[in-house]
Amino acid sequence: MTIPVTIRIQEGDFDIAAEIAAMTKGRIDIGAVVSFSGLCRGDDSGDRVAALTLEHYPGMAEEEIGRHADEAVKRWPITALTIIHRVGRLVPGDNIVLVLAASAHRQAAFAAAEFLMDYLKANAPFWKREERAEGERWVEAHARDDAALARWDKS
């Protein structure tokens, strides 16, 4: 059976309930759905963020996410995956990213969702620019995100 994988990069918001419903509708083999939603925070590093603008590499972003979704499907007994990443200008409280992983059992769903988020944080071609009171700046990558992704390397 082909595992349904949905990948979208979009400016508009997403509806988690609708995405979960689309993923599970008519299926009785799904026992666990893990959803991760990442939101724009307003209080990073103690000082207010007014907005975030997300830029991506069109084409590569979809392909790279697709390769990692395939990798997740190979590693864990996943029955469906959905990955949605927003781009454009977002304000605190807005959704940024959604990862849904479905499986018969919880461990596979948790592992796949966490793997995909670690990948999206460290290696997917997206860049964030913050607007703060003192001006705009590109968000710097965190070494901790590289370390989180490295956990999944096959030895």
Added chain:
Amino acid sequence: MTIPVTIRIQEGDFDIAAEIAAMTKGRIDIGAVVSFSGLCRGDDSGDRVAALTLEHYPGMAEEEIGRHADEAVKRWPITALTIIHRVGRLVPGDNIVLVLAASAHRQAAFAAAEFLMDYLKANAPFWKREERAEGERWVEAHARDDAALARWDKS
């Protein structure tokens, strides 16, 4: 700050989007929401399950979940938790359980949600009875669920 913790045991269904919205509304300190939803499967062990009836220990179930929610809040920098467990008769495809964990960062939200699910599976006072073609039976506990919970023991 007191961390908002919502615990409900109910016969009716839950609405994941409404629960996430209730948890994140008006807040700009939440960067990550992990949701786990457990669904009633129809194909366990290769043979059809027609329905599942969930019994619980009223009073103890709420208190025990509350103690574990407090433990999660102590262990990880969680900003909000919601735990909803359904009881009564459910059919394949129905929601059984929802755990939502919110935090500034993803690792805490993933860890708390996984800890709470491992706890609910192995130690919360709920019991499942399955209806199959050949009759009804109480679901047996899995040693793997005890092992999953034991991972979180403090050494």
Added chain:
Amino acid sequence: MKVKYFAWVRERIGIAEETVEPPAGVSTVADLIGWLSTRGEGYAFAFEKPGVIRAAIDRTHVRPDTAIAGAHEVAFFPPMTGG
């Protein structure tokens, strides 16, 4: 003290709860299981494998060697299968 039964323990015994007055000498959870087992066929069936039975005193999980002195509510049930 009040005793509650859940899932197949309840089904085998045939009642969900009752009030009992165990005799002197019944001092631990394991003692209480042993004494309840003598109260009839359903009880004997429910507690035929005492090692499988889980217990709670006043809504907190306890082990078989826990003392029952002062307990208001003791519950017996099979291993849990929630989530």
Added chain:
Amino acid sequence: MKVKYFAWVRERIGIAEETVEPPAGVSTVADLIGWLSTRGEGYAFAFEKPGVIRAAIDRTHVRPDTAIAGAHEVAFFPPMTGG
């Protein structure tokens, strides 16, 4: 070959993409960064710390020593901050 720039690499250079014909001898990603750096102030600024720059050839992440022969699209960008 087509070259694309993203985030602050794009801002410093001032354009999002262009078509270039690097001279013979420019054979790796690192060589291409070195050659591009000589094309103007914006380029020199964008590539001032070549170790920070990430690259992709035809939409796949590559390392500085990867050969560019046969590449249709080479992209340069800062470390990624998605998710």
